[in-house]
Structure formats: C-alpha cells, structure tokens
Amino acid sequence: MSQVVDLHLHTHFSDGTWLPEELVAQAARLRLTAIALTDHDTVEGCAPTAAACETARLEFVSGTELTAEQDGHEIHILGYLIETSHPILLAELAKFQHVRQERIREMVVRLNRLNVPLKVESVFALANCRSPGRPHVARALVEARLCGNLDEAFERFLKKHRPAWVPKFKMSAAEAIALIHRAGGVAVMAHPGLNRTDDVIPTMVEAGMDGIECFHTKHSTSMVEHYLELADRFHLLVTGGSDCHGLSKGTPLVGTVKVPYQHLERLKARAAERKKETIPNKGRL
Ligand SMILES: [Zn+2]
Numbered sequence: 001m002s003q004v005v006d007l008h009l010h011t012h013f014s015d016g017t018w019l020p021e022e023l024v025a026q027a028a029r030l031r032l033t034a035i036a037l038t039d040h041d042t043v044e045g046c047a048p049t050a051a052a053c054e055t056a057r058l059e060f061v062s063g064t065e066l067t068a069e070q071d072g073h074e075i076h077i078l079g080y081l082i083e084t085s086h087p088i089l090l091a092e093l094a095k096f097q098h099v100r101q102e103r104i105r106e107m108v109v110r111l112n113r114l115n116v117p118l119k120v121e122s123v124f125a126l127a128n129c130r131s132p133g134r135p136h137v138a139r140a141l142v143e144a145r146l147c148g149n150l151d152e153a154f155e156r157f158l159k160k161h162r163p164a165w166v167p168k169f170k171m172s173a174a175e176a177i178a179l180i181h182r183a184g185g186v187a188v189m190a191h192p193g194l195n196r197t198d199d200v201i202p203t204m205v206e207a208g209m210d211g212i213e214c215f216h217t218k219h220s221t222s223m224v225e226h227y228l229e230l231a232d233r234f235h236l237l238v239t240g241g242s243d244c245h246g247l248s249k250g251t252p253l254v255g256t257v258k259v260p261y262q263h264l265e266r267l268k269a270r271a272a273e274r275k276k277e278t279i280p281n282k283g284r285l
C-alpha cells in the first residue's frame with residue numbers, strides 16, 4: 001500500500017476532543033505514515049503528540065493553524081515544520097490566545113444579557129486549554145442544557161451576526177505568512193474551498209505563501225481538481241488533511257482524506273531550503 005499522510009488534525013489543545021495519545025492511536029490503527037498537528041493558535045500539543053508518535057513509530061510534523069484576514073475574508077493559514085520553541089512565535093501565539101480568552105468572556109456576557117445563564121468558568125473548565133474558541137462555548141451551552149445540541153447553539157447564538165457572536169481580531173494574511181516563515185516553517189492556505197476565497201490567492205502568493213491545501217474533507221472532487229490546477233499555475237506546494245476534531249462532530253475524520261507521502265516530502269524540502277536561507281552566508285566564502 002502506498003504511504004498516506006494526514007496533515008490537518010486538531011486535539012484538545014484547541015477545539016478537538018482527543019488527547020494527543022488518542023489521536024496518535026487512531027492514526028497508527030489506520031496505518032498512516034505521518035501526521036501533522038495543526039491546532040488553532042497554539043503549538044502546545046506538538047511535544048506530547050511528537051512523543052506519542054515516536055512510541056507508535058509514526059512520523060510527526062509540527063504545525064499550527066492561524067486565523068488571518070485578507071480583503072475582508074477570514075483565511076486560515078497552516079504553518080508546517082515550524083520551530084515550536086521559537087520565542088517570537090510563542091510570544092505572538094500568547095497574544096492570540098489572550099484575544100481568544102477575552103472573546104469568550106465577551107460572548108458569555110452577551111449570552112447572560114439574553115438571560116442565558118452560562119458561566120464563563122464552565123466554558124474555560126470544559127475547554128481546558130489556552131486556545132478556547134466558539135465550539136467550546138457551544139459545548140458548554142449543551143452541557144448546561146441551555147441548548148439541545150451544537151447546531152442549535154450556533155444557529156441561535158454563536159454564528160456570525162447572531163446575538164452572542166463577537167467579531168474576532170485577525171492579523172493580515174501577510175503577517176501570518178511572515179510569522180510562520182520567521183519560525184522556520186512553510187505557510188499553506190487551509191481549505192480554500194470552504195469559503196470560496198480564490199480572489200485572495202494571488203495576493204497571498206505575493207506575500208510568500210508556499211502552498212495550498214487541495215485535499216480536504218469538505219472539498220468536492222471538482223474542488224480538488226480546481227485547486228490542484230491553481231497550485232500548478234502559481235507554483236505552490238500541495239497539502240491535504242481531514243481537519244479531524246476527534247469526536248466533536250460525530251464520526252472522527254482522521255485518515256479519511258488520503259494524501260500521498262510525496263507531498264510531505266516536498267513540504268520538508270521547502271522547510272529545509274528556508275532554514276538554509278535564514279543562516280546567512282552558509283556555504284559561501
Ligand atoms: Zn480551518
């Protein structure tokens with residue numbers, strides 16, 4: 001069987017439900033060759049996932065998924081093979097995490113104003129991570145029996161322009177790409193088919209974007225073909241993954257998007273080139 005990788009995965013260090021060990025156990029059961037962890041605005045889960053991968057003899061790829069904005073569109077940017085202890089990266093991630101926590105507080109204030117008696121402590125306790133998000137508020141609403149299910153929580157309160165929705169601070173796509181590069185990583189636009197934001201791709205290419213996530217759970221076959229074509233046209237690397245969040249959305253998705261190993265190979269080559277470039281005059285007299 002050919003070697004298959006899944007390069008888009010979340011754990012409970014952001015809005016996934018699994019511990020790193022649970023994720024790795026599933027990946028090993030599916031005989032994946034490599035996995036990348038791409039939790040939102042954090043790299044906290046990378047060390048424990050790497051350790052679990054080592055035990056399971058699975059290749060680990062460090063990563064994160066940053067939220068950015070370009071021409072009014074929310075864009076997710078994956079940073080692969082980043083140095084997870086890079087001080088500038090960690091300082092920036094800490095800022096984003098603080099913004100996320102403040103946003104949760106504001107959402108709960110708005111819910112309380114609507115006579116929905118959710119306690120902010122219950123959201124933070126449930127999230128139990130530094131990078132909480134709307135899915136945690138939704139889960140807390142269901143757990144407190146204030147909503148019947150997650151869909152209802154989003155539809156009634158949390159979706160964009162619903163009464164408890166709070167706008168999110170976002171950096172620009174160029175800033176996100178620069179941050180990933182600074183930490184020695186490779187910057188890839190996540191799931192472009194999700195919000196149909198093709199028009200921002202040329203600007204992001206100009207900002208140094210390295211790749212595009214062509215294979216994704218929510219990409220149809222025609223979308224995959226379309227983005228492979230765009231990748232070719234703009235000379236971009238190709239990546240893909242399931243965007244599995246554990247059991248949060250019912251059936252776990254890990255391994256359902258099968259990405260050939262060769263794409264990871266190219267990703268690694270790009271990261272190695274970048275690391276060489278950041279060491280001035282290396283190999284020169
Ligand atoms: Zn995303």
Ligand SMILES: [Zn+2]
Nearest residue numbers: 008010065243
């Ligand atoms: Zn994701």
